[in-house]
Amino acid sequence: MNKIILAPAGGHKTQSIIELCHLGTGSKNILIVTYTTTGQTVIEERLWHNACFKNQCHVIGWYSFLLKHFVYPYVFDLFPEQVVSGLHFVEGKGPSQYKRGAKRYFDNSGRAYSNNIGKLAYDIARCSKGACVERLEGIYDEIYFDEVQDLVGNDLEILELLLKSKIKIIAVGDVRQSIIRTSRTDRKNKKYIGLKKIQWFREMESSGLCEIEERVSTWRCNQEIIDFADSILPKDLQFPNTESLQDIETDHDGVFVVSWINLQSYLDRYSPECYRHSVASKIAEGTEAINFGQCKGKTVARVLIYPTKQMKEFLKNRDFRLKDQSASSFYVATTRAEYSVAFVVENPEEYQIAEWVP
Amino acid sequence: MIRRIHIQNYRTFKRLDLKLQDGLNIIVGNNEAGKSTLLEAISLVLNGRINGRFIVDEFNPYWFNTDIVKEYFEAVDRDDDVPLPFILIELYFRTDDQPQKLRGRNNKFREDCPGISLRIEPDLEYINQIKTYLSSDHPPVLPTEYYQIIWRGFDGTPLNKRPYELRTSVIDGHTIRSTRGIDYQTRQMLCDYIDEKDSVDLSVAYRQSRYQLTATMLSKVNERIKEETKTVSNHDLGLQMDQSSSANWETNVVPHVDSVPFAMAGQGQQVLMKIALALKSSQEKSNYVIIEEPENHLSHTSLTHIVSLIDKLSSGRQTFIATHSSYVLNRLGLDRLILLHKGEKAIFDDLSQDTTNYFKKQSGYDTLRLVLARKLVIVEGSSDEMLFNRAYYDIVGRYPVEDEVDVITQGTRNRRALELCHVLDRSVAVLRDADKQPPEHWKEKAKDYLKDGVREMFMGSKEFGDTLEPQIIYANQDREGDLKNIVECPDDKDLCGFMTSNKTEYAWQIASSEININYPQYFLDAIEFVRNL
Numbered sequence: 001m002n003k004i005i006l007a008p009a010g011g012h013k014t015q016s017i018i019e020l021c022h023l024g025t026g027s028k029n030i031l032i033v034t035y036t037t038t039g040q041t042v043i044e045e046r047l048w049h050n051a052c053f054k055n056q057c058h059v060i061g062w063y064s065f066l067l068k069h070f071v072y073p074y075v076f077d078l079f080p081e082q083v084v085s086g087l088h089f090v091e092g093k094g095p096s097q098y099k100r101g102a103k104r105y106f107d108n109s110g111r112a113y114s115n116n117i118g119k120l121a122y123d124i125a126r127c128s129k130g131a132c133v134e135r136l137e138g139i140y141d142e143i144y145f146d147e148v149q150d151l152v153g154n155d156l157e158i159l160e161l162l163l164k165s166k167i168k169i170i171a172v173g174d175v176r177q178s179i180i181r182t183s184r185t186d187r188k189n190k191k192y193i194g195l196k197k198i199q200w201f202r203e204m205e206s207s208g209l210c211e212i213e214e215r216v217s218t219w220r221c222n223q224e225i226i227d228f229a230d231s232i233l234p235k236d237l238q239f240p241n242t243e244s245l246q247d248i249e250t251d252h253d254g255v256f257v258v259s260w261i262n263l264q265s266y267l268d269r270y271s272p273e274c275y276r277h278s279v280a281s282k283i284a285e286g287t288e289a290i291n292f293g294q295c296k297g298k299t300v301a302r303v304l305i306y307p308t309k310q311m312k313e314f315l316k317n318r319d320f321r322l323k324d325q326s327a328s329s330f331y332v333a334t335t336r337a338e339y340s341v342a343f344v345v346e347n348p349e350e351y352q353i354a355e356w357v358p
Numbered sequence: 359m360i361r362r363i364h365i366q367n368y369r370t371f372k373r374l375d376l377k378l379q380d381g382l383n384i385i386v387g388n389n390e391a392g393k394s395t396l397l398e399a400i401s402l403v404l405n406g407r408i409n410g411r412f413i414v415d416e417f418n419p420y421w422f423n424t425d426i427v428k429e430y431f432e433a434v435d436r437d438d439d440v441p442l443p444f445i446l447i448e449l450y451f452r453t454d455d456q457p458q459k460l461r462g463r464n465n466k467f468r469e470d471c472p473g474i475s476l477r478i479e480p481d482l483e484y485i486n487q488i489k490t491y492l493s494s495d496h497p498p499v500l501p502t503e504y505y506q507i508i509w510r511g512f513d514g515t516p517l518n519k520r521p522y523e524l525r526t527s528v529i530d531g532h533t534i535r536s537t538r539g540i541d542y543q544t545r546q547m548l549c550d551y552i553d554e555k556d557s558v559d560l561s562v563a564y565r566q567s568r569y570q571l572t573a574t575m576l577s578k579v580n581e582r583i584k585e586e587t588k589t590v591s592n593h594d595l596g597l598q599m600d601q602s603s604s605a606n607w608e609t610n611v612v613p614h615v616d617s618v619p620f621a622m623a624g625q626g627q628q629v630l631m632k633i634a635l636a637l638k639s640s641q642e643k644s645n646y647v648i649i650e651e652p653e654n655h656l657s658h659t660s661l662t663h664i665v666s667l668i669d670k671l672s673s674g675r676q677t678f679i680a681t682h683s684s685y686v687l688n689r690l691g692l693d694r695l696i697l698l699h700k701g702e703k704a705i706f707d708d709l710s711q712d713t714t715n716y717f718k719k720q721s722g723y724d725t726l727r728l729v730l731a732r733k734l735v736i737v738e739g740s741s742d743e744m745l746f747n748r749a750y751y752d753i754v755g756r757y758p759v760e761d762e763v764d765v766i767t768q769g770t771r772n773r774r775a776l777e778l779c780h781v782l783d784r785s786v787a788v789l790r791d792a793d794k795q796p797p798e799h800w801k802e803k804a805k806d807y808l809k810d811g812v813r814e815m816f817m818g819s820k821e822f823g824d825t826l827e828p829q830i831i832y833a834n835q836d837r838e839g840d841l842k843n844i845v846e847c848p849d850d851k852d853l854c855g856f857m858t859s860n861k862t863e864y865a866w867q868i869a870s871s872e873i874n875i876n877y878p879q880y881f882l883d884a885i886e887f888v889r890n891l
Contacts, residue, residue: 072514073462080468084514131461131470135513138458 002169002210004148004201008242009229009335010220010299013172014039017144018046020170021057028055029139034146035062039297043146062151063087063114066158070121070132071112077127078120085110087117093185115185118154125161137166148173149197153186156200163209171210175201176233177296177335178328194324195237216240220299221335222247224254228341229334231318232327246338250301256342256356257315258304263344265358272302272342275333281306284344292329295336303337306344315343315351359676360400360646362450364466367423367443369395376696376703382672384690385680386729387698393680396698397528397648399447400678403476404526404646406509406517413507417478419500421445431498442488443500444479450512457523460511473512474521481506523645527636529629530650564607568599626656633667647675653683665689697729699782713774728778731764733891734786735884736772741865742789742826743767748869749877750885763888773804776815780807785891787884788813792820792829812891816884827857827864829878837876844871 007013021030034040044059060068067087075082079102088111096104096113105120106112112120125132136143143162145151148171151159162169175198192200205212218226223244233239258266263284266272274289283289283306307315311330314320322330334341348355365374370392385393402408408416419427426443433440446466453461453471460472480488484504491501510516520526552560580596587595613631629652636647652664665686671677672690679686696703728734735758737743743765750758758765768775772788779786790800797817801808804815822832831854834841838853845864847856857864868875 068513068515073464073512074470075514076463076468128470135458135461138454138456138461 002163003171003213004204004210005170005172005213005215006174006198006201007172007215008174008218008226009177009332010218010226010246011174011215011242012219013174014042014046014146016172017043017146017170020142020144021047021055024055026055028141030055030057031065031140031143032057032059032146033062033065033143034059035150036147036297037061039146042297062155063089063117066117066121067112069136070124070158071117073135074124074128074132077129077131078124079105082106083110084112087111088113090115097185118152118158118186119188122154122157122161125158133161133165136162140167142168142170145169145171146173147177149175149178152193153188153190155186156189156192160204160209163204169210175237176239176328176331178324194328195234196324198237198239214240217243217245218335219245220338222253222339225334225337225339225341228255229331232314232322232331232334234321234324234327248339250339252302252340252356254340255353256340257345257348257351257353258342258356259348260344260346262356262358266304266342266356269358270302270304270340270342272304272340273298273300273336274304274306275336276306277308277329281308292333296332298336299338300336301338302340302342303333304342304344305333311343312345315345315353359452359455360449361452362448363396363400364446364448364450365396365399366446367426368399368445368447369421369423371395371399372423372425374703378676378678378696379694380676382668382690382694383676383678383696384686384694385678385696385698386682388732391698393698394650397650397678397680400449400646401526401528401648403447403449403474403509404524405520406476407520413476413509417502417505417507419502421478421502422500427498427500430500434492442480444477446475446477448475449473457521460513460521462511462513464510464512464514469512471512474517474524475508475510475512477508478505479508480504526646526648527632528648528650529632529636529652560607564610572598624655626660629655630660630664630667633664633671636671645675647671647677649677649679651680651682653681653686658685661685697782699729699784702783710777713777716771716774727764727766728775728784729782731766731784732762733764733888734779734784735763735765735888736768736775736786736788737765738767738770738772738790739826739861740767741861744865744869745826745830745877746789746881746884749881750888752874752877753882753885754889758888761889773807776804776807776813779813780809784813786813787887788815789880789884790815790817791825792817792822793824794820796820814884814887816880816887818878818880822878823854825858826878827854827861829880830857830868830875833876833878840873841875844868844873844875 005013005016007016017032021032032043034043040059040061047057047059064087067084072084075084082102084106088107090113092115094113094115096107096116104113105116145159148159150173159169159171175195178194178197189200201210201212204210221229221244226242226244230239230242252270267274267284267287273295274283274287275292275295276283276289278291281289289306305311307330308326310322310326314322314330342356343351343353345351359380360378363374363376363378365371367373370390374392374396376396385396387393398408402413406413422443422445430440430443448465450465450467450469451460451472455472458472460474461470463470465473465475481504488501488504491504508516511521576597576599580598583595583597633649633652649668652668653661656664661683668677668679668686668690679690735746737746746765747758750756750763754761766775770790772790776786776788778784788804797815797819800817801815807813808815818829818832823829831838831841841847842849842853845853845857845860845867847853847864
């Protein structure tokens with residue numbers, strides 16, 4: 001049975017994939033599809049580390065997956081004359097949005113635009129009259145998708161095609177962490193964007209294509225941090241509460257606010273990893289910080305966050321509803337930490353959160 | 359299973375599109391017909407190697423079909439804007455064949471199936487260099503240094519090594535005499551016997567022993583060298599055993615046959631060994647077997663043995679054999695035949711079912727003669743054959759065989775042979791009896807296969823007799839006595855009746871007689887026709 005495993009940050013999602021790779025008698029062909037290149041490297045390293053030689057496991061990025069298994073083999077079913085030469089990575093809208101025909105999907109040298117590749121691949125799959133899927137069935141027994149929450153638009157159609165195939169599909173992810181996505185321009189399945197992706201998974205489950213396994217344990221964050229992180233998410237989406245299995249005690253555990261005055265001593269004492277919204281965010285002089293968008297997938301002991309205005313609003317008033325996108329970013333940043341999370345604020349007394357003082 | 363091969367502009371083949379069969383495929387043709395080239399093309403695309411070396415290292419201007427190159431440079435001389443020639447070789451597997459990862463439509467016919475293509479084409483990165491070359495005073499040789507080699511699956515992804523599912527055993531008749539032991543393919547086959555663990559153990563032990571030699575025996579030598587050269591150089595000079603990758607154990611292992619190094623074994627024995635090796639490697643490990651002229655260097659007894667081995671080999675593996683031997687062909691089955699002629703194909707597919715069945719019943723020898731002859735004369739019976747040979751000798755001064763004219767007896771089924779010649783586009787003269795019909799009647803019946811100046815039919819007019827004997831008597835009507843003497847016909851017998859009831863004997867008498875007789879006009883016409891071919 002196909003399975004979608006949803007687990008919180010630190011819920012051993014990647015670990016589950018590695019474990020799945022070791023299951024069985026060892027004659028399976030397995031493909032592991034991840035969205036980020038970081039994810040790809042992490043899985044490849046762990047597979048090596050665990051010496052997974054039993055099954056044939058291959059790791060591939062999402063765009064390469066579409067390119068290699070849909071576009072290259074069957075592009076001629078859609079565009080009979082098209083020459084394909086690779087991928088043209090597009091951030092945001094891209095140059096081809098108003099073009100028609102093959103020009104919408106390929107640049108002049110035949111590279112496929114990444115923002116439209118989901119639609120391209122799906123259209124090719126349909127035109128191939130099942131050949132695409134049949135071919136994949138001939139190559140792989142099982143396909144695992146990591147970070148499945150990042151798939152949007154036509155990617156979901158492709159996932160649905162595969163859920164209907166003979167291949168056993170296992171997808172892991174965390175809808176709460178929907179901060180990046182494969183395409184910013186794909187309009188299809190718009191109602192499932194971001195945190196609402198959970199609805200799509202539930203629909204797949206009710207049409208009998210897969211079962212959803214919701215895991216509620218984290219091995220990373222302590223209970224205080226994960227409770228706080230859970231509280232960031234809109235209540236109406238009914239995410240389950242997470243239970244922490246991490247019970248190490250240090251001299252500084254939990255969620256704190258720090259004033260700008262004490263910031264330097266805090267940094268000196270705990271050396272947290274610092275996260276900010278963007279380069280425009282104000283941070284302590286002479287220090288470094290990572291954008292929210294780049295911290296995904298990490299595990300660190302301590303986190304320090306430079307909150308945005310919206311986030312501060314939320315910190316003051318827990319009934320304040322953050323936009324889905326901000327809630328996800330905030331959730332991701334918070335859940336990197338094992339022991340402590342601290343927010344840098346001007347007036348600590350305005351918050352109902354313990355203030356750290358030296 | 360390779361079900362189709364498509365070749366363009368590669369060596370003998372301007373354009374070849376062949377359907378291949380499961381199991382055995384027997385490739386037959388004259389020298390220069392492209393048998394070896396076809397086998398070479400298959401192994402080239404399957405392995406990405408030729409003669410054990412990578413394509414890039416071996417590729418040269420002579421890989422191109424000479425006609426194509428000639429046409430190209432003629433067009434260039436006329437200032438026609440023509441694209442540089444390319445080479446294309448594609449192997450099409452069955453749609454449900456493994457490996458499915460090679461499946462897609464990246465092939466000439468946009469077929470959806472697994473497959474591999476090799477395309478050698480001008481690299482447009484070098485467009486300026488190419489233009490400069492072509493606009494200079496250049497020889498009629500293609501600038502292959504500006505070509506790129508694209509070896510990829512039908513899925514569109516480039517291959518950098520042979521897909522491990524596609525094992526090929528190549529057995530060529532060439533004998534190995536080099537002291538390096540064995541060729542690449544044989545080494546591959548042998549290495550299939552060594553599993554991963556053995557291989558690792560061997561590798562460690564081998565390196566260890568080399569290291570030991572350096573550390574022990576060579577260290578004394580090195581001390582001495584160091585001592586004697588220190589006045590010349592500030593650096594330590596010395597010797598050590600080669601530890602580079604070229605010093606792998608694989609390249610230093612030599613197979614033995616009954617304790618005799620492989621290279622020292624007899625030619626026939628080498629071929630036998632190679633076939634036995636290919637046979638023993640499991641089917642998963644070698645799905646394709648390529649055998650070139652297995653009959654070379656073999657005694658008839660060994661050949662019998664080999665043919666039965668090949669028979670076993672081809673069950674479950676697709677096997678390609680090039681052969682000159684009618685014995686091989688006959689034993690392994692005519693329906694497996696692929697005929698090549700001057701870089702073009704003719705397969706039994708193109709023949710009518712009746713004709714195919716007919717040739718299946720024939721001995722392979724006769725069919726081979728039909729296929730391989732340069733100029734053909736088809737006659738009905740052995741008496742016609744003997745008389746035609748003699749007539750040719752009387753007129754030309756040589757026997758037909760000396761002029762590469764093959765005279766073949768095909769009985770009354772000459773139309774089958776004619777159909778085969780038509781498919782092969784062979785030149786042929788067919789001699790037949792009138793059988794109560796005017797020549798036009800027979801020509802009309804065979805008209806689909808005849809072609810003026812290429813394939814013609816010759817027969818006597820029916821007024822002079824239905825068969826050969828009255829035709830001869832008519833041609834010699836003013837010297838019937840001579841004829842009676844030559845054929846030793848008793849005086850009291852009717853000449854025609856005597857000849858008709860002693861066909862072989864009278865023909866032999868005429869053919870070996872010291873006196874020349876006259877021949878029917880259609881014999882003379884046929885000889886004239888054949889000489890002009």
